[in-house]
Amino acid sequence: MNARIDETTVAGLRWVVVTGERIAAFTLLGEYARASITTVQKQLPEREGLHAFTRSGRGRRILADVATATEQAYPHLTAELRALAAGATLPYEDLLLANLRGDLGVDDGTGCTDLAWRGTSSFIAHNEDGAPALDGHFMLLTLHIDGDLPVTVQWYPGFLPSNTLAANAAGLVWGINHIQVTTPIAAPGRHFVARRLQQCTTFTDAVDFLRTHPSAGGFAYTIGETDTGRVAVVETAAGRHAVRELSPERAFEWHTNHIRFMPNSPDRAPADAATANLGQRDESLARGRVLEDITPALEPDVDWFDRVLTGSPVPTGVHRTAAGDDPLATLCTTVTNLTDRTIFIRNRHDRTATLSLADFVAGPPSAERSATE
Template structure:
């Protein structure tokens, strides 16, 4: 059911089987990492304290009820992960709602996209330095569903970083802070459900039509036609922008009006977070690519927008990822490692279609 390898210095777990068994096995295998990540979560104390207030109980109850109504499958996955790891399920669920409850959360990640004669998608995954050695790759082959390969923070649904699906679609996710969330499902659960969509069009349509409590930005690429787009979702609203030919995103809204104090041109929760995001954005905005290749994108990601947790910066870049959509290749460069390039078919396995037995009509 579960096997392990490594790629570019990152641990890579492959898990296969029925859904509940997959997530319980994943919890058992990564139990030490799950306890370390969630036990050391900087927001854990503030989350718990807020959830115990009158307003906190109300908001957690509303978001969780919406999640249970629309994403019970993904919520069950999280409960199975907690059971396998021997971790308190309520605490794990609360951690996975951390961007949906209006509190401050460290902002990180940068994305670029390009569509011309060739197409590219590029993503920097930024996280806390304490996650070094725990951040990993994960491939899920759940029976009857399309396989997906994700970058994974143990203790969270495998949904909030970089994803590639057997349907030929990939995306990177950037956190967007929302001060007043919508009464809607949690963003991690929506992002995990998104992995079931089988095409570029369906992926974008799902995000357009599915409200989310908090905020995420998805930069999405298609290996079949080379299409690239950014989709902003925040507090129940969405905006879609296609690459023409270049686009970028960091952690502030560019296309939606900032809802209820999201990090955008309107009100913000943390001036320092907004300034840091806008500084990375200014670097990406100033770029004038002509005919970029994968190495150009990797140089950008590992250069001036790479985060090192130096000085006042609380985050570091754990992995830089470039997808050459035209060549169907994925390049990974983990922190302190050399880049590794894999063909798409090796990075994410194809969906195996099991032939159905022929039904022979029986004579009456």
């Protein structure tokens, strides 16, 4: 097989590095992570609701429209998912449905918080919130796919590696927040748009790509560039978008899981689950209220972002602990200093590490890895 996998750990997280030809690499990754892929699929809280919805006439039509648009726009990325499914010996249709779960109008919960800063230095900070049962399966994944820019992402096995935090070899870094669109459009799935975004080489290219490549569902991207220090939040949802670029005069921004910047009128803005009051309103807006009340230090540092993201849960913070009726926990916190080109990582159990962005994207030296071919 024309592919190789290496594995190590960082900050208590598994770190898998995949190198080789696209289909061979994703097939090998499916074989290698088969147990975790199976577990993650079984633990999806939306699993039963998704299957029930797509058995209905309306659900089948939406799924068919989004799947067709995805295959037509991104055939090489649906090929990646097919190869992943084949390697894991799971039906492609099951993995596709899971990857389109936020593109069908089905309630998908809330999760993740992003912070951004552009002053003397620029920062992107991200809390990755997920089901506690996925702790130990959630990992870092570095992709060295022939012909592609190298990229490292946080990865939930079984998903296209795209819907979390990502950093590529061009010096772009972004975190992603889920936006639940209540009425999707017939457009590609958001995971596939986000995976293609990883091949953009400049901040301008990335923002323009998101403006011109709609998705059926919604994501908010908090994206920055090392070369220029430029930072923006880009909301995309059901064919609409909004861009909020930071500046030294408006240096701080945040995002949780509801639309903040798109025009709020029924004929122009896609309804999201927070504003439509479909069960996510309180949780996402509560984190937003915490962040609205924050006044950053004159020039915040990595420790400041880490404290904001991990200091306490709602109502005084945004850290998630799966306590009470909250189903999610913060599985990983990252703070990227775009100016210094470093990334700080904290796992759920408070193990930490700081790496250069170059090392984070390239993956650890092979001498530190165990290898599988």
